[in-house]
Each structure stands twice: as C-alpha cells, then as structure tokens.
Amino acid sequence: MATKRINMKDIAKEAGVSTATVSYIINKRSDQVIAPQTIKKVEEAIKRLGYVPNLGARALASRHSYLLGLLIPQTEKETKLMFSNSFYGSFLSNFEYEARKKGYNILISGTDVDESYLDVARKRSLDGIVIVGVEIESDIKDLKQIGIPTVLVDSYGMDKELSSVTIDDENGGFLATEYLIGMGHRTIGLATGYLTKEGVNTERLKGYEKALANHGLPKDGRYVYSGTISYEYGLELGLQLAGSPERPSAVFVTADILAFGLIKGLKKGGLKVPEDISVVGFDDGFLASNMEPALTTIRQDVDEKARIAAQLVIDAIEEKEHGSNIVLPVSLVERESVRKLVLN
C-alpha cells in the first residue's frame, strides 16, 4: 500500500529550491524575506504534489508539538475517563474548538497505574496541559519542574503560579442559599460531593454557611449530606430524606446530576417537589431545564470555562502571559423546584 509519502525534499526538488526555502514559506516566517515568485513556485509544487507537512518531524526539530493534553478525572474503577458526566463532554468540545483555531490538536489520555500523566506528557512531547477537577499535587509539581505549561481548572489551593480558571463557587453557594432564605425557608440542607480540604464543594459549602450566618440561621451538621456526585447517591439520599421526619424544608444540591437523583428519590419516597420540599441545583446543564420539575439552579458557563482554559495554556506556551487566575461569575436561574413558604 501507501504510495511513498511525499516530503519537503520532494517539494524542494519539484520547485527547484532548497528545503530551507520550502520550510520558510510553509511557516510563513516574517523574519525571512522570500521572492514572491519563489513563493508561488513552491506553493504550486505543494498543491501539485499534495504535500502535507509532518508535524511529528517538525516537533522533533522545533521542540514544539502543537499538541495539548486534557486531563480529566477517571471513573471510580480508576480506568475510564469520566465522560458520563456531560460537563466533561461540553468542556472537551469547546476546548478542542478553541485550540484548533490556534493550530493545536488535543490528545486524550487516561493514566494507568504504572504510568503518571507526566510520562504521557513527556512521551508525547505535549506543549501544554489542562487539568480539570483533579488534584494530583505530585504530578503538578513535576509538571512544573519539567517546565510544561499547565492550567488548572476548578482547583483550589493549588500552585498559585500556575494559570487557573474557576468559577465563583462560594458565591454560587451563597446565592442559592440566600434565594432559599428569601423564599421563606429556615431549615436548609446541603447535599454535596465529598468535602475535601480544598475543592469546589468546600467552596460552595462556605457560601452556604455564609448565607445562613447572614440571617442568623444556625448551621446544623445534620443537614449536611455528603457523598459521590452521582445520580445514584442522590437517589439514595432522596429516599432517605423522604423517610425521615427531621428533614429540612429545602436543600441546596451542589450538582444538577445529584439533584436529579435526589428529586427522583424524594418522589419515590412519596414527597412532592417543590410542594413538600424545595431543591436548588448547581451547573445548569441540559438536565436542569428538562427534569421535572424544572430545576432552579446556579448557572455556570462551561463553554466559556473551556475556551478560557485553552487560551490560558496557549498563552503560557507562547509566553504571552503567566499565572492568570480567572474566576468566572455564576448566577441563579429560577425555575420550578422551589416553593415560596408563607411565614407564620
């Protein structure tokens, strides 16, 4: 198979110039002045022979692969990439698009037990890396040491020298809780993912507590439910709440997918949302507007997050900028999952 692949030398010969000239033209180097007619000859030869540059060879010679790595969490079994959560799909889609516009391609890889992401990055000569929602401090330290530009997405408390993009998670928690309080709720629960020392969930918790304090409401540990961010945990929790007399009149849930499960569980347990219990979510993805009842939730702009992450890595690679820490705003989207309580 494979008719011999034509390369730069072929073009040089065809156009009667040297490979250097071809290279200059292909790379449109502003520091090299080439005669228009030479350019024309070369471009014609390229077209005629159907030449496509070999980026691998270019990377080897120029130490610039135009490859970006996207590192996302893996599933519980520590194997497959967590694309079950549509958040990551949206992120990838926008990230790829933005990167492609600037000439970069995306390499997707999970990690195996015997290989850190750092190895993948080096093997593949990645120009830059975007890490979303994970906290592998050791890897990140190594990455920095090796000098691979890295951007952290949704990470707190990590290296401040690295560029990062997050949303205003604390404010999200605050807005949700304030809203609930404004609707007359006084016992407000929080359903969340695991509360690591530093992470989005912890930030959202902070906002929640701040709002409570703001109104002199006590914070009550019994109303804080923490587990995995998953439909399943939501379902379980919903069922449990439905069967418990000591339940809050509203709950702020730190992810739509979790809220989705929760509401399902609540219903299964015989409760109505929002008649019997109110729910506010977080994300405002596809699910939120389409579940029943439509979910009142905190909206974040995933597309923008992805776009900015791409810009930040590329800026870092091209040494335009370093260490920007971008925080995107959030807002509350009012739908039908919260009931207004009439106070006595």
Next chain:
Amino acid sequence: MATKRINMKDIAKEAGVSTATVSYIINKRSDQVIAPQTIKKVEEAIKRLGYVPNLGARALASRHSYLLGLLIPQTEKETKLMFSNSFYGSFLSNFEYEARKKGYNILISGTDVDESYLDVARKRSLDGIVIVGVEIESDIKDLKQIGIPTVLVDSYGMDKELSSVTIDDENGGFLATEYLIGMGHRTIGLATGYLTKEGVNTERLKGYEKALANHGLPKDGRYVYSGTISYEYGLELGLQLAGSPERPSAVFVTADILAFGLIKGLKKGGLKVPEDISVVGFDDGFLASNMEPALTTIRQDVDEKARIAAQLVIDAIEEKEHGSNIVLPVSLVERESVRKLVLN
C-alpha cells in the same frame, strides 16, 4: 526553563553501551538477544536518569505513531465536536481505555472548512482512524488510498473492504414495532432523524415497516416524522402531535434524546404518556431509565461498540485482520412508556 531532557544517548553513555542496544531493550525485541547483565545495566540507567522515550522521534524513525484518531460528527454550525449527545462521551471513554491498554493514545480533532480530516491524519501520522456516524465518502476513499487503516462505526453502504461495527438497527426497529403491535397498537408512528439513503435511521425504518407488513398493517407516510436527532425537534413534534386529531396511538422514536423531547412536548400539549399515547425509544442511555415515565426502549451496548472499534483498528494496523464487519445485537427494555391497549 527545562532541565535538558535526557535522551537515549544519555542512557547509552550512562550504561556504557550503544543507543542501538538501548533501543533493543526498550522495545523488548524478541529478535535480538541481549545479555541479561546488559539489560540490567540499561534498566538501571533508565531508572536513575528518569528516562522517558520520545514517541515523536520513534514515530519518525519507525513509521508507527501509536496514535489513533477518533472522528465524530460536528455540531450544526460545523464547528464543535458533538459531545452534547452523551453517546459520544461514552464511546470516547471506552475507546480510549481499550486503546490505551494496547499502547495507543487518542487524538481528538474536528475539521475546519479548509482542512479535511485526511490532512489531520497525515500531519499527525495517525496509525489508524475510527469514524463514527458520519458519511464523508470522499475522505474515506482518500484514507484508503493513503493506506491508513480505518474503521467505520454506524455506517451503512460504505466500503465493505473496511472494517466496521454497527448494531442490528433494522432488528431494533422491528422489535420496537412488534412490541407496540403486541401491546395492541394499530396506528404506529415513527419519529426519526433525517432519512439519508443509507444510515442507521433508514435501517430502523426498514425494521419498522417490516413489522407493520408482518401484521398486515398499512404503512402511512403521514405517521413518519423526520427531523434532527435532538431534544428540540422532539419537543416541537410532541407539541404538534398533541394538537393534532390525526395522531397515532403509539410512536417509535429512533433515539432516546428525541423521545425525551417528544414526551416533554406531548405533556406540554396536554397529553399523558402512556395513557394517551405510547412511546418506545432507542439507545437506552442514562436518560431512558430516568425520564418520566421511564422509557421503554431498544438497548444497544455503546461500551462494547467502542471496545470493538478499538480492537478492529488496532488489528488492522497490526495486520492481524482485515475487513471484519461486526454487527452487535439489540434488545428491548420494557419500562413504563407504553400502554396496553384493550382491543374491542
């Protein structure tokens, strides 16, 4: 930055051997017999210096990049990758995992107007390509000509010489329709994506018509609704059906996401599912079991599809096999969206 990256030559020097020897050892070449002690020396040097091979350089020398391309449809605006449909996320996740186990990484790229995927494949020296759900005949022909192993997923009527994996779409349509008929329905609609000459939707339509014919039921063009596979189109269609007196008692919908929108539209239009109208979907993804009512649907195994696709490209690359056409089975999952009609 960047402490000089250590390479094979460094290892060779450190271990007191030649780079050829290092290469043999790293690649565990069975055709080269190396003295155990030499192996040990080299392995120690590798560990000591923290050497990681440069796959780009290896690809250049060996014409084997261990990079696979995954080509998925782009959104209407022809720009971003269509990861809004969770099907692709699941596919990617499993595909990547399977490929990684065999030493391959995945390159994700959309295409721009001025560049075909073929160019990406050549530029990046992809070893193989998996194309899912798209029909770019010209590209595929070129790919074959260039000699890049290609696997087609969910494509009909394309080149039979290429490996492919599909599901038994026709049977899916048949099963769904037979089931509806068995439940007493006699006027059965079909809601589908665009009916291209050859594609999954057309196959599902065939199965639908076959079941109707099987029972002497007339096929009525008025009951075939075709548009985009999207929540939005489903919603629109649902609303429309709800307002129309001439509506079927049941409808087979060729995608869960479409069924989801349809049911929503139906409800908005004042109809109850399944009391007023029954629905059967296709895919059995996350949505199906979680919408209300839970959707009776045709189940396909996306994970398996992805795994097989990975195996097939890799087999083709490693010349183990050629042109396998795998067809995966489907089955019906009974839930709550179909009502049993009592015949008079």
Next chain:
DNA sequence: TTGAAAGCGCTAACAC
C-alpha cells in the same frame, strides 16, 4: 551479543 552509522522529515543557524 553488541555497535556504527544512515536516515526518518523537518528547522534553524550560518554562509553566500
């Protein structure tokens, strides 16, 4: 059992 050296396709001094 190991090594020397050519070459994969490209870039980037440097020379002309």
Next chain:
DNA sequence: GTGTTAGCGCTTTCAA
C-alpha cells in the same frame, strides 16, 4: 533572497 548543513531522538540494517 536562498542554500548548506548540522542536528532533533529514535530505529534499523549491516558488520563485527
């Protein structure tokens, strides 16, 4: 303005 040439880091004949 353009060409020569030495690498980039690796594989692979061929010899020893």
